[in-house]
Amino acid sequence: MSDATGGPRGGRxxxxxxxxxxxxxxxxxAARARFAEDGYAGASIRKxxxxxxxxxxxxxxxxxxKDALFAAAMAVPPEAAATLAEALDGPSADVGxxxxxxxxxxxxxxxTSPAMLAMFRSAVTNxxxxxxxxxxxxxxxxxxxxxxxxxxxDAALRATLVSSMLLGVVVGRQIVAVHELVAAGFEEIVTxxxxxxxxxxxxxxxxxx
Amino acid sequence: MSDATGGPRGGRxxxxxxxxxxxxxxxxxAARARFAEDGYAGASIRKxxxxxxxxxxxxxxxxxxKDALFAAAMAVPPEAAATLAEALDGPSADVGxxxxxxxxxxxxxxxTSPAMLAMFRSAVTNxxxxxxxxxxxxxxxxxxxxxxxxxxxDAALRATLVSSMLLGVVVGRQIVAVHELVAAGFEEIVTxxxxxxxxxxxxxxxxxx
Numbered sequence: 001m002s003d004a005t006g007g008p009r010g011g012r013x014x015x016x017x018x019x020x021x022x023x024x025x026x027x028x029x030a031a032r033a034r035f036a037e038d039g040y041a042g043a044s045i046r047k048x049x050x051x052x053x054x055x056x057x058x059x060x061x062x063x064x065x066k067d068a069l070f071a072a073a074m075a076v077p078p079e080a081a082a083t084l085a086e087a088l089d090g091p092s093a094d095v096g097x098x099x100x101x102x103x104x105x106x107x108x109x110x111x112t113s114p115a116m117l118a119m120f121r122s123a124v125t126n127x128x129x130x131x132x133x134x135x136x137x138x139x140x141x142x143x144x145x146x147x148x149x150x151x152x153x154d155a156a157l158r159a160t161l162v163s164s165m166l167l168g169v170v171v172g173r174q175i176v177a178v179h180e181l182v183a184a185g186f187e188e189i190v191t192x193x194x195x196x197x198x199x200x201x202x203x204x205x206x207x208x209x
Numbered sequence: 210m211s212d213a214t215g216g217p218r219g220g221r222x223x224x225x226x227x228x229x230x231x232x233x234x235x236x237x238x239a240a241r242a243r244f245a246e247d248g249y250a251g252a253s254i255r256k257x258x259x260x261x262x263x264x265x266x267x268x269x270x271x272x273x274x275k276d277a278l279f280a281a282a283m284a285v286p287p288e289a290a291a292t293l294a295e296a297l298d299g300p301s302a303d304v305g306x307x308x309x310x311x312x313x314x315x316x317x318x319x320x321t322s323p324a325m326l327a328m329f330r331s332a333v334t335n336x337x338x339x340x341x342x343x344x345x346x347x348x349x350x351x352x353x354x355x356x357x358x359x360x361x362x363d364a365a366l367r368a369t370l371v372s373s374m375l376l377g378v379v380v381g382r383q384i385v386a387v388h389e390l391v392a393a394g395f396e397e398i399v400t401x402x403x404x405x406x407x408x409x410x411x412x413x414x415x416x417x418x
Contacts, residue, residue, distance in 0.1 A: 036334070041249075060226070118229050123385055124333045129386050137387055154401075160389040160403055161378060168377020172369060176332055176339050180369040192370055194361075196405040 026052040027059055031073035031100045032118035037201025040070060040126050074129050077112045081140040088148045100166065100190050107170040108186075117174065120167070138164065149201065162200050169193065214306075235261040236268055240282035240328035249279060249335050275338075283328045283338050286321045290349040297357045305407025309375065310398050316379040326383065328377070346372065358410065371409050374389065 030051035034043040041050040045066055049056040087102035088095060106112050124130030146160035173181040239260035243252040254275055256263040272278040296311035297304060315321050332340030354368035361367060382390040
């Protein structure tokens with residue numbers, strides 16, 4: 001349809017529509033919504049293109065295949081791993097609080113939340129999306145955690161337990177919308193969870209475990 | 210099709226097939242699988258009946274409507290609340306461990322796990338199933354927790370946080386199948402989570418919170 005060096009009419013700077021990044025975002029949003037609603041098998045490039053108001057050929061040009069589009073739509077936003085890494089740096093005395101705060105923000109901020117929630121909803125019902133999420137945890141979450149806790153022998157298990165626990169709170173609060181979790185303030189939840197996460201990540205010698 | 214006092218041919222004891230409870234279970238299992246796969250809108254009584262190897266009229270006689278069938282299929286197993294209540298009774302010094310153990314068992318035992326997982330998968334993608342789960346938490350989980358923690362002012366929030374955290378671990382272990390959580394032994398996970406749940410349910414005066 002178009003060679004790799006530019007659009008069919010002219011070079012990259014002027015040959016593509018000025019709103020291409022807007023269009024790409026619209027395609028990814030339409031894909032997330034369709035995959036979440038119809039499942040992987042039921043969603044088609046044609047329907048996703050129609051939802052995004054573009055041509056199916058354009059979606060193919062952006063992503064190449066339904067598989068690749070799915071992977072792109074379900075990818076954990078790149079800022080997620082960086083945000084977690086940032087929270088883990090700094091004094092270990094309050095790493096629990098920093099991590100709880102960063103994790104909950106990632107799942108509630110308007111910039112990152114839709115992609116994270118779509119990824120999670122898909123992972124619960126679709127094996128490929130679950131595999132993506134497993135891979136993200138293996139490659140990115142542990143890559144961020146492990147070098148920071150070199151002295152904790154079961155650090156990988158502790159890191160995945162913390163991630164799962166916090167994810168459960170996100171599910172209760174934002175997906176199931178459990179009344180008490182919705183009604184509680186962000187800070188109230190951080191205050192209650194921070195010491196638990198602290199205890200899991202920085203086990204005190206002699207503490208009951 | 211049939212009046213409320215019995216089947217069309219004869220009274221209750223002999224008019225129904227001897228395997229009726231088996232048939233009812235098969236219908237509920239087929240419904241759970243269909244609702245999980247096709248979503249609420251896509252699943253039909255006809256398809257569910259075919260999956261269960263029975264007539265659609267029989268499914269209607271059992272449940273009356275697709276709504277009622279959905280509610281029955283997605284209901285939290287009645288033993289769930291009783292199991293949690295039992296875990297909360299006994300010495301408060303190790304209520305955390307008892308609760309973690311009971312909660313994880315409920316979601317992994319062959320008797321209760323399929324219904325619980327189907328209910329959760331639906332709640333993530335279907336508003337009616339999410340409402341069922343909210344109602345279960347409001348009416349049954351809190352009913353079990355609150356009388357047992359009369360001195361904890363934010364007991365409802367703590368109970369829903371504990372439930373969400375533990376649910377997150379179940380999701381990580383049994384739905385997303387995170388490697389570390391699958392590889393870890395049941396007892397290893399209980400040992401790591403118990404002190405956290407203990408701290409949330411029985412806050413120590415003077416403990417950092």
